[in-house]
Amino acid sequence: MEVGIIGGGKWGQALHFAFSKNHKSRLYSRTPKHIEGFASLEEVLACPLLVFALPAQVVGEWLEANFVDKGQSILVAAKGIDVRKHIFLNEMFAKHLPENRLAFLSGPSFAAEVMRALPTALVISSHNTSLAQTYEKLFPSFIKTYTNDDVVGAEVSGAYKNVIAIASGICDGLELGNNARASLIARGLVEMARFGVHFGAKESSFLGLSGAGDLFLTASSTLSRNYRVGLGLAHLRPLEQILKELGEVAEGVYTAKAIVSMGTKEGIYTPIAKEVAHMLEGKPPLESLRDLLSQNG
Ligand SMILES: NC(=O)C1=CN([C@@H]2O[C@H](COP(=O)(O)OP(=O)(O)OC[C@H]3O[C@@H](n4cnc5c(N)ncnc54)[C@H](O)[C@@H]3O)[C@@H](O)[C@H]2O)C=CC1
Numbered sequence: 140m141e142v143g144i145i146g147g148g149k150w151g152q153a154l155h156f157a158f159s160k161n162h163k164s165r166l167y168s169r170t171p172k173h174i175e176g177f178a179s180l181e182e183v184l185a186c187p188l189l190v191f192a193l194p195a196q197v198v199g200e201w202l203e204a205n206f207v208d209k210g211q212s213i214l215v216a217a218k219g220i221d222v223r224k225h226i227f228l229n230e231m232f233a234k235h236l237p238e239n240r241l242a243f244l245s246g247p248s249f250a251a252e253v254m255r256a257l258p259t260a261l262v263i264s265s266h267n268t269s270l271a272q273t274y275e276k277l278f279p280s281f282i283k284t285y286t287n288d289d290v291v292g293a294e295v296s297g298a299y300k301n302v303i304a305i306a307s308g309i310c311d312g313l314e315l316g317n318n319a320r321a322s323l324i325a326r327g328l329v330e331m332a333r334f335g336v337h338f339g340a341k342e343s344s345f346l347g348l349s350g351a352g353d354l355f356l357t358a359s360s361t362l363s364r365n366y367r368v369g370l371g372l373a374h375l376r377p378l379e380q381i382l383k384e385l386g387e388v389a390e391g392v393y394t395a396k397a398i399v400s401m402g403t404k405e406g407i408y409t410p411i412a413k414e415v416a417h418m419l420e421g422k423p424p425l426e427s428l429r430d431l432l433s434q435n436g
C-alpha cells in the first residue's frame with residue numbers, strides 16, 4: 140500500500156519509519172528533510188491513504204491553504220483541541236472530507252521509542268470500520284493495533300492527557316511526592332472521562348490504551364514534552380522560555396485553554412485543566428497545587 144504523511148516533526152518521522160517497514164511511505168514537510176521517501180506536497184496528496192501529523196493548532200489553516208480533495212482518506216495523528224475555535228479536530232476535518240474517510244490515531248506512543256522499533260500499542264478509531272482496518276495493515280509487527288468507532292473518546296483522551304501531564308510535571312517539579320502525583324493522575328482520568336462522555340465518548344475508551352494508557356505514559360515520563368513543560372513551570376521558568384528551549388510542540392499548553400472554555404460553556408467540572416490554565420497564565424504553581432490537593436481545594 141502507499142501512504143502519504145503530512146508533517147515531518149517527531150511523530151511524522153516515526154510513523155514514516157514504521158510504515159516504511161512493509162509499505163511505500165512518502166513524507167512531506169514544509170522544511171525539506173534528507174530522508175528516503177521525502178516527497179512534495181503534490182506527491183503526498185496523490186496518495187490514497189494520508190496521515191496528518193502536524194500540531195492540532197495548525198489543522199484549520201493548513202487544510203484551508205493546502206488540502207485538495209482527491210478522494211483520499213486521512214488518519215489524524217495529532218492530539219489536541221483547537222484553542223481558537225474550541226472544536227474537536229474531527230469537526231475541523233469534516234469541513235473538508237466526509238467522516239467515512241476519517242480515522243484517528245491514539246494510544247501510548249513516544250515517537251523516540253517507535254523510532255527504535257520498541258513494542259508499542261495503538262488504537263485506530265473511525266466511524267468507518269473497514270477504513271480503520273485498512274490503516275491497521277500499514278503498521279509493522281512491533282506495533283500492535285486495535286480498532287474501534289469511538290472517535291470522540293480517542294480525541295478527548297489524546298488531547299486531555301497532555302494537560303494532566305503538565306499538572307503531573309508540576310507536581311513532580313515541586314517534589315510533592317508519589318502520593319500526590321498518583322492522585323492527580325487518577326483524578327485526571329476521571330476528569331477527562333467526564334469531559335469526553337459529555338461530548339458523546341464511551342467511558343470504556345478512557346480505561347483502555349487511548350485514555351489510561353496514554354495518560355500513565357505521558358504523565359510519568361521526562362520523555363513527554365508536556366510533562367517537561369510542567370517541570371519548567373514548577374521551577375518558575377517563564378513559559379515562553381520553556382517552549383523556546385523545548386523546540387517541539389507541547390499541545391497541552393493550548394488544549395488546557397480550549398478545555399476550560401468548552402467546559403465553562405457546557406457546565407462541565409474541569410478542576411485540573413482550570414488550574415493548569417491558571418498556571419500557564421502565571422499563577423504560582425505551589426498555590427495551584429495546594430488548591431487542587433489540599434482538603435479545602
Ligand atoms: N512526538 C510524539 O511522541 C507524539 C506526538 N503526537 C502528536 O503529533 C502531533 C505532532 O507532534 P510532533 O511531530 O511530535 O511535533 P514536532 O514539534 O516534533 O513537529 C511539529 C512539526 O510541525 C511543523 N509545523 C508547525 N506549524 C506548521 C505549519 N503552520 N505548517 C506546516 N508545518 C508546521 C513543524 O515545522 C514541525 O516539523 C502533535 O499533535 C502531537 O501531540 C502524537 C503521538 C506521539
Ligand SMILES: O=C(CO)COP(=O)(O)O
Pocket residue numbers: 218246247248249250301304353356357362363364365366388389390
Ligand atoms: O502523545 C505522546 C505519547 O503518546 C507524546 O507526548 P508529548 O507530546 O507530551 O511528548
